[in-house]
Amino acid sequence: MKTIIVFIITILMLTSMAYAAESMIWGNMLIGNILSYGTKDSLNMGPLFTILQSQYFRNIFLVIVIGVPAVFLMHYLVLGARFFSHDGKKVYVFSLFNRLIHLLAAISFLVLIPTGLMMIFGVYFGGGPLVMTARHLHGLATALFFLAVIPMFFFWVADMLPTVDDIKWIAIFGGYLSRKQSEVPAGKFNAGQKMWFWIATLGGIVMIATGAAMYFQDFNLGIASAFGLSQIDLLRASAIVHNIMALLITALFITHVYMSLFAVKGAINSMITGYKEEQELKYLHSSFYRKLKAQNKI
């Protein structure tokens, strides 16, 4: 029995030594990685990463998760929600496939954002197994988001290209700073929705790539060396980019949910049934409405 245990331990040690020799972080690479902290021949990613990670990211996240909902609460209390008649015609705008893929994206984000925040504020959750579970759920939800983001990009990209309406929409903040019901210049999607689309899809793909790098950590795809980076610096760069994008995406996600659930009453129905109220299109997507009228689709 003793011989078997010694044999197993020896095999495990040899395997881990072989693995360490192949490792991009540990083993032979470890000394070099430590020495390159902050030296001129590395990109000085070490000190930059340490300062951002220890002093800035957590505080900025706190400002976003408290500040953005607070601004929208004020908006809701002062200017209130928009109502549109439900007695008029309804127009079919989102296919079942659009809605199912969107649902997949929504579910993945409802896991990604809380678990991401749990990692950022891990110290307040006591670290350990709870935060590790959050980390694995974050990885799982990333895979789900990956399934959603590719089709979503392709079925909406044509409607998301910039138009002159977008400049006019931005100039009046989409009409959201006034109580007056007037026609807002926008096609099927307005400038705010387009911005969300590009950040959520292209930004989402950057999040997947940088997130995967941090999740798997020790791999060699030749990416780091192609840019003259050590593996540790590649991970630091991934963490910096991932955090900055996450700040932006979290702020826009809260905005998207506020617009869909609170700012425009009943807007969520379009993502459930596929239909939008004629009045909502007439006022909030006036160019699209005129186009549909001209084509006798309303």
Ligand code: HEM
């Ligand atoms: C709980 C989460 C979510 C809710 C309640 C929600 C709700 C909605 C609603 C109601 C619409 C239709 C808006 C309209 O045209 O009137 C919409 C559209 C859209 N959603 Fe979401 N959504 C959620 C999550 C997401 C996520 C995670 C993504 C992307 C990763 C996403 C991307 C989009 C895009 C690109 C559109 C089209 C442009 C826009 O309307 O903003 N949504 N969503």
